[in-house]
Amino acid sequence: MLSYQTTASQRIFTFLGLFGILLLFASGIGESLSISSNVLTSSALAIIGLAIFGYTYASYAPYHSGIKNNANVLKSLTQRGVWAYVSALVLTAFYVVLYFFDAYLEPMIRGFDFISQSLSGKPATQWFVYGVLYTLAILLFGVKFIVKYRHSRYQVIRTLSVMFFQLIFAFLLPEFMARLNGDLPYYDLKSMWPLNYYLFDGYYIESFVSAQTLGIGLLIFGVLSIFVISPILTYKFGKRWYCSWVCGCGGLAETAGDAFRHLSDNSIRAWKLERWMIHSILVLITLSTVGVVHSYLLEHPEEYWLSPSVFILSVVSLLVAVVGLIYFKRRAWIAKDAKTAMIIVGALLAGFTGMHFLSDTYHVFLIPSHSLRSVYGFFVGSIFSGVIGTGFYPLLGNRVWCRFGCPMAAILGIQQKLFSKFQITTNSGQCISCGNCSAYCEMGIDVRAYAQKAEPIKRASCVGCGICAEVCPRGVLRLENTSNPNQQA
Amino acid sequence: MGGGLIGVELAEMLHSRKIDVKILIREPLFWSSVLPDTDALLVQNHLESRGVEVISNTEIKGFLTHDETRVSGVELSDNSRLEAQFVGVSIGVEPNISFLTESGLETNQGILVNKHLQTSDESIFAIGDCAELRQSDPKRRALEAVWYVARKMADALSEHLINGSFAYDQGHWFNSAKFFDLEYQTYGQVSNSSKRKNSEQHFHWHNPRMTKGLTLAYEVHSRLFLGVNAFGIRLKQSAFEHWLDQSASIDTVIKELETAHFDTEFSKNYTKELRYAFLSNNS
Ligand code: SF4
Ligand code: SF4
Numbered sequence: 124m125l126s127y128q129t130t131a132s133q134r135i136f137t138f139l140g141l142f143g144i145l146l147l148f149a150s151g152i153g154e155s156l157s158i159s160s161n162v163l164t165s166s167a168l169a170i171i172g173l174a175i176f177g178y179t180y181a182s183y184a185p186y187h188s189g190i191k192n193n194a195n196v197l198k199s200l201t202q203r204g205v206w207a208y209v210s211a212l213v214l215t216a217f218y219v220v221l222y223f224f225d226a227y228l229e230p231m232i233r234g235f236d237f238i239s240q241s242l243s244g245k246p247a248t249q250w251f252v253y254g255v256l257y258t259l260a261i262l263l264f265g266v267k268f269i270v271k272y273r274h275s276r277y278q279v280i281r282t283l284s285v286m287f288f289q290l291i292f293a294f295l296l297p298e299f300m301a302r303l304n305g306d307l308p309y310y311d312l313k314s315m316w317p318l319n320y321y322l323f324d325g326y327y328i329e330s331f332v333s334a335q336t337l338g339i340g341l342l343i344f345g346v347l348s349i350f351v352i353s354p355i356l357t358y359k360f361g362k363r364w365y366c367s368w369v370c371g372c373g374g375l376a377e378t379a380g381d382a383f384r385h386l387s388d389n390s391i392r393a394w395k396l397e398r399w400m401i402h403s404i405l406v407l408i409t410l411s412t413v414g415v416v417h418s419y420l421l422e423h424p425e426e427y428w429l430s431p432s433v434f435i436l437s438v439v440s441l442l443v444a445v446v447g448l449i450y451f452k453r454r455a456w457i458a459k460d461a462k463t464a465m466i467i468v469g470a471l472l473a474g475f476t477g478m479h480f481l482s483d484t485y486h487v488f489l490i491p492s493h494s495l496r497s498v499y500g501f502f503v504g505s506i507f508s509g510v511i512g513t514g515f516y517p518l519l520g521n522r523v524w525c526r527f528g529c530p531m532a533a534i535l536g537i538q539q540k541l542f543s544k545f546q547i548t549t550n551s552g553q554c555i556s557c558g559n560c561s562a563y564c565e566m567g568i569d570v571r572a573y574a575q576k577a578e579p580i581k582r583a584s585c586v587g588c589g590i591c592a593e594v595c596p597r598g599v600l601r602l603e604n605t606s607n608p609n610q611q612a
Numbered sequence: 613m614g615g616g617l618i619g620v621e622l623a624e625m626l627h628s629r630k631i632d633v634k635i636l637i638r639e640p641l642f643w644s645s646v647l648p649d650t651d652a653l654l655v656q657n658h659l660e661s662r663g664v665e666v667i668s669n670t671e672i673k674g675f676l677t678h679d680e681t682r683v684s685g686v687e688l689s690d691n692s693r694l695e696a697q698f699v700g701v702s703i704g705v706e707p708n709i710s711f712l713t714e715s716g717l718e719t720n721q722g723i724l725v726n727k728h729l730q731t732s733d734e735s736i737f738a739i740g741d742c743a744e745l746r747q748s749d750p751k752r753r754a755l756e757a758v759w760y761v762a763r764k765m766a767d768a769l770s771e772h773l774i775n776g777s778f779a780y781d782q783g784h785w786f787n788s789a790k791f792f793d794l795e796y797q798t799y800g801q802v803s804n805s806s807k808r809k810n811s812e813q814h815f816h817w818h819n820p821r822m823t824k825g826l827t828l829a830y831e832v833h834s835r836l837f838l839g840v841n842a843f844g845i846r847l848k849q850s851a852f853e854h855w856l857d858q859s860a861s862i863d864t865v866i867k868e869l870e871t872a873h874f875d876t877e878f879s880k881n882y883t884k885e886l887r888y889a890f891l892s893n894n895s
Contacts, residue, residue, distance in 0.1 A: 187661065187662065187793060188793070189792070189793030190793075193628045194628075274793075275876060275879070276876075276877075276879050276880075277876045277877050277878045277879070280878055550846070550848060550849050550850075550874055551848075551849035551850050551853070552760065552763070552764070552786075552849065553760075553786075553788055553797075553849055555759055555760075555788075589876065589877075592876055593876070596790040597788045597790070597795070597797075598788075598795050598797065598846035598874065598875075601846070601874055601875075601876065601877075602876070602877060603877070
């Protein structure tokens, strides 16, 4: 009856896609049917690709370019209907199996051996399979996104960038590096601490060091990324340079998650929860990283020039220096957020001090340091970023992890809020209060509240996706790197 | 029926539901009661490219009904008939103030208000689509039923109620709309073709595909900049407010046009092309 919601061809391609996914999971049984699993895997991937391209064509080819979100709130999949729950369940189940019951995926993983062999010369692991699927999702849905937003060069270029970084930096380069140098641990060049929270783990550092020049080079690059490269880029362009141009989590959210962006909760309650959560996770990961390095240094007193106490002291002084500088430079308007900042810093300082006095080789605050790290790895690294972050796209929106869980977003957000040229400029009194911008903001920012008051939008959480500016029917919003970064909202 | 902003919104909503729409208008071109013909043509072209038929120079003589309960079509001025399941009428707004006739408030077309937005009973205020200014800017109408005006009045009134004295200032006229995928903005005064006086000169530019267009109005002799209509190009309001405040000349506006660029990053900046077109037109 309601034929404008989904057309027949959209449905056919959806079912084709589902068939491709089933085939992929079933590729393991190929052997028993005496069909090579390579053939099955390749055909399954080809069918999925075809389905996504077909769906894209059926959805956008009949129309002129321009914002097309028609019937978004009427479709079951995109408005928390039955299909949304079904797909959330399936996605979540996939993550649970992937993380904890990978034995069940074994036949499917073998089907990917031929790809893995040709890249790194090693048999496929469950993470390799995940990497292939993840990269494919960004590439295929990236094409869909580009077609949908083909009228906007910002969206097209940004999406090409995300696709490029995922394919080359996150997927291909690490595989090739592993081929060149077998000792090198997997290193996604564009990922940086605290996203790759394992960067400073003892075994990780050791394998870098044992991989010699290239390894040490990468380790130094890792440290530079977070302390030098990232602050400079965030100053110039805002956190968007990472969150919606480079990052893989952001990449998946923007491309595969595009249809779900309006599900992000934009209540004040969600905003408060978000601030508490990502900053607590930031504190947790900082503490546990420092703890891990601290106990590593305790364990290897001879090998490094850095002693545990000097290490803790330098971390503390760095923190105090940064906070002091910020306070000095920004005290005029920092009052609003001062409380949160003080709590974060206070927690960190107390943590470090405690660490220093209550730690022996194996314990940080009397807790074994490695279990602190593995608790983080389990709850944040696995459950949050994967299971909830991606599995819940159809229920909570596409940036759940980026909003509530990502410690990198927390750091970049603080930088964006305190010193960045980036802002969304409002075109004076042009806002008609339609609310499109707030509805489609994937970070749950109430953009309209600022636009109505003709204020620029400078929010820590804004990832600069630019969708608010696209959906605004009056051209009110413009993402800009202004020349006067001190101008405050 | 009716070729205004509400009509086109209604048409777009029906069209998005895959319902065939025809727009019947009295004028020769869509919204040419407001837009100069060059601009009206651009909009009409856009509507037609989206699959909406615009039937011009037409009036409706009567409605056809289906067992007296449902409309089944319309009869047009040339006696032809059009079948329809639904007829939307959007022929403009007029304040419905008949309920106030007994109240003693002074009314004309709307409720008359002074610059503090007070009605003839000074403890009663009127703002928005129903408020008619006793003294208005000669270039403007006394009753402007537009969202931006209503909001501006609300701002002024709250200021007046809180701080005691604040007069409503009509400011420079501006408005905006979106015709399907075509954004429209206007600042200042650009007369339509039938009301344009000889002293008002228009410079019109559009790209070959007619997806972007701009009309600048200015006085021929003094070269005073009067206003702008923009289609598919986003312009910065503050820049135009500044030029209108300064009574800038068209040449200044052309020279500084780039400062009004407000399209999204990486999109093509048309201001250079425009300036070039203007200069080669005027040399
Ligand atoms: S405010 Fe706009 S640019 Fe920022 S995250 Fe929200 S939609 Fe994207
Ligand atoms: S989408 Fe544009 S017009 Fe609508 S509320 Fe947001 S800023 Fe205002």
